[in-house]
Amino acid sequence: MARADLLLDLVQAERMGDKDRFRVLVEAVIAEERANQHHLLADRLSEIITTSGKGAARDDRAAAMRDLVEEIVPRKTLDELELAPIPGRVIAEIVEEQKRSELLRSYGIEPRNRILLSGPPGNGKTSVAEAIATELMLPLYVIRYEGVVSSFLGETAARLDSAFEFARSRRCVFFFDELDTIAKERADEHETGEIKRVVSTLLLQIDRLPAHVVLVGATNHSELLDRAAWRRFQVRAELEAPSRAQATKYLEDLAGRFGGDLGFAPRTLADKLAGASFAELEEFALDVRRRAVLQLPDTDLRTIVKERVEHWRSQAAE
Structure with missing residues (x-):
C-alpha cells in the first residue's frame, strides 16, 4: 500500500x-x-x-515465465457468483483474512491461503479463483500443464519448482485447475515413479508457500487426489450444480446482464434446464440473445428458446 x-x-x-x-x-x-x-x-x-x-x-518476470504460468486479468467479483451458503462463506472468509492480514499478524496469526475447490465441471471453480483475485486486487496466475509437464525424467519437477519460485516472489493468486493432473494418489500402483516424484515436489512447494500467495486448487475428481495433497489445503469447498432456486436467480441475473428477457420466466427455464451447470446456463442465455439479435426485427423469442432447450436436452442425453 x-x-x-x-x-x-x-x-x-x-x-x-x-x-x-x-x-x-x-x-x-x-x-x-x-x-x-x-x-x-x-x-x-x-x-x-x-x-x-x-x-x-507489465511485469517482465511474468513475461519470461509465460511457458509455465499464464497471467489472466481478473474481472469477475464474488457478488456476480451464485454460491451455496457454505462455500460462499468460507471463500468470503479467505478474502477477509487476506485483506486484514496485518491485524491477524499483530496477534501472531497468519491468514489462510490455500483453498481446494471440487465438484462437477462448469460450476464456478475457475470463476471463484478469478473473483478472489479481483476482490484482493491481485494478479491471477494459472499453471500451464503443457509447459510444466515433460516426458523427460526429472524435468517436470524442476519446472514445477520454477513456477512456485516465481509465485513466491510476489503477492498473487496462484491457480491450479485440474489439480489431479499432477497430484494423483501416489499409492496407485498404476502410476509411475516420475509422477510420485512430481507429487512429492508439489507437496514440498505448497508447504513453502508464504501466506501472501493465495493458492487455489480445483478438481473435478477429488477422489483421485493424493491424500497428502488434499490435506495441504486449509479450506475445502464443494461447488455443486445449481439448485432450482440458484438456477432461477442466475437466469434472472443473466437476462439483466444480456439486456433482455429470455422468452420464458426464469423459473420455467430453470425447470426446463434441470441439471444444467452454471456454465451451461450462461451459454444457453447467451445463445438465445445472440439468435434474438440476429433475427431482428422479426424475432420470435419463444421459438428460439424452445429450439435451444430441445438442443440442450439432446446434448445432455448423449
Missing part, C-alpha cells in the same frame, strides 16, 4: 482541485505499487488516469 504521506498529499490535491498535482501523485502511487509487485492495482490506476487505457510495462 502507498505511503501515508503520499495518500495525504493525494487527497489534499484533489480537494484543492489541483489536477496536475493530483495526476503526478497518482503516477507516484502507480510507480510505488508496481515496485511492490502490485501490478494489477497499478494497471487499474493507470487505466483510470489515461485516455488510452494502456498502463506502463
Whole structure:
C-alpha cells in the first residue's frame, strides 16, 4: 500500500482541485505499487488516469515465465457468483483474512491461503479463483500443464519448482485447475515413479508457500487426489450444480446482464434446464440473445428458446 504521506498529499490535491498535482501523485502511487509487485492495482490506476487505457510495462518476470504460468486479468467479483451458503462463506472468509492480514499478524496469526475447490465441471471453480483475485486486487496466475509437464525424467519437477519460485516472489493468486493432473494418489500402483516424484515436489512447494500467495486448487475428481495433497489445503469447498432456486436467480441475473428477457420466466427455464451447470446456463442465455439479435426485427423469442432447450436436452442425453 502507498505511503501515508503520499495518500495525504493525494487527497489534499484533489480537494484543492489541483489536477496536475493530483495526476503526478497518482503516477507516484502507480510507480510505488508496481515496485511492490502490485501490478494489477497499478494497471487499474493507470487505466483510470489515461485516455488510452494502456498502463506502463507489465511485469517482465511474468513475461519470461509465460511457458509455465499464464497471467489472466481478473474481472469477475464474488457478488456476480451464485454460491451455496457454505462455500460462499468460507471463500468470503479467505478474502477477509487476506485483506486484514496485518491485524491477524499483530496477534501472531497468519491468514489462510490455500483453498481446494471440487465438484462437477462448469460450476464456478475457475470463476471463484478469478473473483478472489479481483476482490484482493491481485494478479491471477494459472499453471500451464503443457509447459510444466515433460516426458523427460526429472524435468517436470524442476519446472514445477520454477513456477512456485516465481509465485513466491510476489503477492498473487496462484491457480491450479485440474489439480489431479499432477497430484494423483501416489499409492496407485498404476502410476509411475516420475509422477510420485512430481507429487512429492508439489507437496514440498505448497508447504513453502508464504501466506501472501493465495493458492487455489480445483478438481473435478477429488477422489483421485493424493491424500497428502488434499490435506495441504486449509479450506475445502464443494461447488455443486445449481439448485432450482440458484438456477432461477442466475437466469434472472443473466437476462439483466444480456439486456433482455429470455422468452420464458426464469423459473420455467430453470425447470426446463434441470441439471444444467452454471456454465451451461450462461451459454444457453447467451445463445438465445445472440439468435434474438440476429433475427431482428422479426424475432420470435419463444421459438428460439424452445429450439435451444430441445438442443440442450439432446446434448445432455448423449
